[in-house]
Amino acid sequence: xxxxxxxxxxxxxxxxxxxxxxxxxxxxxxxxxxxxxxxxxxxxxxxxxxxxxxxxxxxxxxxxxxxxxxxxxxxxxxxxxxxxxxxxxxxxxxxxxxxxxxxxxxxxxxxxxxxxxxxxxxxxxxxxxxxxxxxxxxxxxxxxxxxxxxxxxxxxxxxxxxxxxxxxxxxxxxxxxxxxxxxxxxxxxxxxx
Numbered sequence: 001x002x003x004x005x006x007x008x009x010x011x012x013x014x015x016x017x018x019x020x021x022x023x024x025x026x027x028x029x030x031x032x033x034x035x036x037x038x039x040x041x042x043x044x045x046x047x048x049x050x051x052x053x054x055x056x057x058x059x060x061x062x063x064x065x066x067x068x069x070x071x072x073x074x075x076x077x078x079x080x081x082x083x084x085x086x087x088x089x090x091x092x093x094x095x096x097x098x099x100x101x102x103x104x105x106x107x108x109x110x111x112x113x114x115x116x117x118x119x120x121x122x123x124x125x126x127x128x129x130x131x132x133x134x135x136x137x138x139x140x141x142x143x144x145x146x147x148x149x150x151x152x153x154x155x156x157x158x159x160x161x162x163x164x165x166x167x168x169x170x171x172x173x174x175x176x177x178x179x180x181x182x183x184x185x186x187x188x189x190x191x192x193x
Contacts, residue, residue: 001027001029001030001031001086001087002030002031002033002083002084002085002086003023003030003031003032003033003034003085003086003087003088003089004033004034004076004079004080004085004087004088004089004104004109005020005032005033005034005035005036005040005045005088005089005090005091006034006035006036006051006076006088006089006090006091006093006096006097006100007034007035007036007037007040007051007052007090007091007092007093008035008051008052008054008055008091008092008093008096008097009052009055009091009092009093010037010039010052010055011092012036012052012091012092012093012115013036013037013038013039013040013052014039014161015091015114015115015161016036016039016040016045016089016091016114017039017040017042017043017045018161019089019091019114019161020032020040020043020044020045021043024043024044031046032044032045032046033045033046033047033048033085034046034047034048034076034088034089035047035048035049035050035051035072035076035100036050036051036052037050037051037052037053038050038052048075048079049072049075051072051093051096054068054069055093062095069096069099072096073096073099073100073103076100076103076104077103077106077107080103080104080107080109081107084107084109085109086109086110087109087110087111087112088100088101088104088109088110088111088112089112089113089114090111090112090113090114090116090134091113091114091115092115092116092117094116094117094126097113098126098129098133101113101129101133101134102133104133105132105133105134105135110135110136111133111134111135111136112134112135112136112137112138113130113134113136113137113138114138114158115138115139115140115160115161116130116134116137116138116139116144116148118144119147120143120144120147127148127151127153130148130153131151131152131153134153135154136154136155136156137153137154137155137156138155138156138158139155139156139157139158140158140159140160140161140162141157141160142157144157145157
């Protein structure tokens with residue numbers, strides 16, 4: 001079985017690498033390939049292009065890279081027609097991944113969106129794209145399943161990899177208790193992707 005992955009952000013690279021490992025455990029003959037990063041490559045994915053190097057936000061930073069993104073989308077389209085992977089798995093990075101989904105769907109290849117864009121928070125109008133180009137959404141948060149399902153999307157709650165990562169960790173209760181002082185404020189910093 002051959003699965004093409006399209007992953008454009010470092011956090012997605014990490015999550016996709018874990019997914020590839022899990023899939024390999026269940027599907028020993030899995031061939032993972034596509035666009036991603038060093039974490040995916042480390043677990044044996046044939047990374048055609050290190051897309052995580054192009055992880056940018058904002059139109060001003062995207063414009064100089066537009067020709068590269070267009071070429072990568074066309075390369076993926078050619079790959080879909082010639083190699084016929086069994087599935088395409090997208091991980092976040094919607095600005096680019098919508099183009100990959102459209103091309104995979106046109107080639108008749110099932111499209112899965114793992115940890116989909118947070119349309120419930122912003123850009124809910126893009127749900128039409130999900131219904132049109134994505135066959136199955138694999139939700140990381142329980143309420144996402146409800147949100148996508150209520151909008152006619154074939155969705156499934158699979159859990160978020162972050163919770164798996166922290167499940168085995170133990171808290172330093174002494175440190176935490178030492179921080180609780182009435183005259184001090186504690187600030188939590190929770191970086192995203």
